[in-house]
C-alpha cells in the first residue's frame with residue numbers, strides 16, 4: 001500500500017476537476033487530481049484520426065460561447081476558435097427535407113418549447129413529453145431532437161429542469177479540439193492517473209481516499225464523478241451519504257454517441273451542411289457534413305437509438321449510418337464512406353453515459369448534489385450546475401465554485 005498526502009484531493013479529472021485543480025494550484029494550495037483513466041479530460045476527449053485530424057469524441061461545441069470561459073482559455077493556449085454558425089441553425093440539405101416540411105417542423109418545435117415554458121412557469125413539474133401536441137405529425141422528430149439535447153426521450157425527463165437551462169444560442173468550436181483545450185488547462189496540476197477511487201472514508205479527522213493503489217490522506221475533497229458512477233456506488237462514502245446517491249440517481253446521464261466517417265468526393269457537399277436520417281422517426285441520427293470543411297461526416301445518435309446501437313457493437317453504428325444515408329443519397333453513396341472513430345460512452349465504465357438530465361420531479365436535486373458536507377467534502381461536475389448542466393462550461397463553473405468553497409473552508 002502506498003500512501004500520499006495532500007490538502008485537497010480532487011476526485012476525477014474532467015472539465016470540473018481540471019477547473020478546480022487549476023484554481024487551487026494557482027492559489028498555492030497543495031492539491032492532487034485522482035483520475036481513474038490514463039488521461040485528463042473525462043467526457044472531453046480529442047483523438048487524432050489516421051490523417052492526424054483532431055476529432056472530439058465527447059464535447060465539441062462551446063455552447064453559450066459568448067459567456068463560456070473555455071473560449072478565453074483555448075485562445076490563451078493559441079488554439080483557433082471557429083465562429084461559424086452550427087449546422088442545426090441552418091436548413092437541412094436540399095432534396096432531403098422539403099423546405100415546406102422544414103418550416104412546419106420548426107414551427108411545431110418552437111410551439112412545443114413555448115408550451116413547455118408556459119407549463120412550468122409556476123414551478124410545477126411534469127415529463128416533458130406531456131407538452132407534445134397529441135397527433136402532431138412532427139412529434140417523433142421533436143423527440144429525436146430532445147434526445148440530442150438531453151440524451152433521453154422526452155417522456156423520461158423533467159420539463160422544469162429542461163426549462164432551467166440557460167442558453168445564449170451562441171455556439172462555436174475549437175478547431176484543434178475542445179477536449180484538447182480542456183485537458184491542456186490541467187498542465188502542471190499534480191495528477192495521479194490510473195487510480196480509481198473506491199471509497200472516501202470521512203469518519204476521522206482527516207479524509208481517507210481509498211484507491212486500488214493505496215490511500216491518500218487529505219483535509220478536503222472535491223468529488224466530480226459523473227452522476228451515473230456515483231449513483232451505482234451506495235458505499236462510496238463512509239459513513240454513507242444516501243442523499244448524494246439518491247440525487248445522483250435522479251440526475252442520470254443520458255446517452256449520446258458520435259460516429260465519424262471519412263467521405264470521398266467531399267466537394268459535392270457544402271461544408272457544415274446537415275441532414276436528419278429519417279424525419280418520421282424518433283430513433284434517428286443527425287449528420288453533420290464536412291465539419292470544419294474536412295472530408296468527413298460527423299454522425300450523432302442519442303437516447304434509445306444510441307443504446308440500441310451500443311448493444312449491437314461498433315459495426316451496428318456504421319450499418320445504421322449507411323442505411324440512413326443511402327436512403328437519401330443513393331446506394332452508391334455507401335462506397336464513399338468508411339468508419340473512422342466511435343466511442344460508446346454508455347459502456348465506458350468511468351462515464352456510463354454522456355450528459356445529465358433530471359427525471360420528472362427531480363429538478364431540485366442539482367442543488368442537493370452540489371451541497372457541501374461537513375465543510376470538507378465538496379461537489380462539482382456538470383450535473384451539479386443549476387443552469388449550465390450537461391455541458392463542459394457547466395463543469396467548469398461548478399469546479400471553480402467547489403474550489404472557492406474549499407479555499408474558504410481552509411482559511412477558516
Ligand SMILES: Cc1cc2nc3c(=O)[nH]c(=O)nc-3n(C[C@H](O)[C@H](O)[C@H](O)COP(=O)(O)OP(=O)(O)OC[C@H]3O[C@@H](n4cnc5c(N)ncnc54)[C@H](O)[C@@H]3O)c2cc1C
Pocket residue numbers: 011012013014015016017034035036037040041042043044057058059060061062063195196197198224225226229256257258345350351353354355380381382383389390391392393395
Ligand atoms: C458524445 C458527447 C457529446 C457532447 N457534446 C457536448 C458539447 O458539444 N458541448 C458541451 O459543452 N458538452 C458536451 N458534452 C458533455 C460534456 O462533455 C460533459 O458535460 C463534461 O465534459 C463533463 O465534465 P465533468 O468534469 O462534469 O465530468 P467528466 O468529464 O465525466 O469527469 C469526471 C472524471 O471522473 C473520472 N472518474 C470516474 N470514476 C472515477 C473514480 N472511481 N475514481 C477517479 N476518477 C474517476 C472520469 O474518468 C472523468 O475523468 C458531450 C458529451 C458527450 C459524451
